[in-house]
Amino acid sequence: MTKAEIVNEIANKTNLDKSTVQAVVEKFMDTVKMSLSNGEPVYLRGFGSFIIKERAEKTARNISKGTTITIPAHKIPAFKPCKTFSNSVKK
Numbered sequence: 001m002t003k004a005e006i007v008n009e010i011a012n013k014t015n016l017d018k019s020t021v022q023a024v025v026e027k028f029m030d031t032v033k034m035s036l037s038n039g040e041p042v043y044l045r046g047f048g049s050f051i052i053k054e055r056a057e058k059t060a061r062n063i064s065k066g067t068t069i070t071i072p073a074h075k076i077p078a079f080k081p082c083k084t085f086s087n088s089v090k091k
Helices: 003-014 018-037 083-090
Strands: 042-044 048-055 058-062 067-071 074-081
Touching (some): 003 018, 018 042, 018 048
Antiparallel strands (some): 048 074
């Protein structure tokens, strides 16, 4: 499902115009991004958590050149669904 499809679905179910729903979805995503970039996780009860995971430094191989490279430690955003959400997807 794309962002446009999400906007259409919400607009149809709430009887709000698409431009308002589009603005809300954009602001939600901006808020989540800003919070994660500040190192603060976002917890949505009944849905899941947007968190920052730290990856350790590791050694990798460049297969085409046959050399090894070191990938430095870094942080990545991640989503961890809540238990009820995970169970509903499993069924």
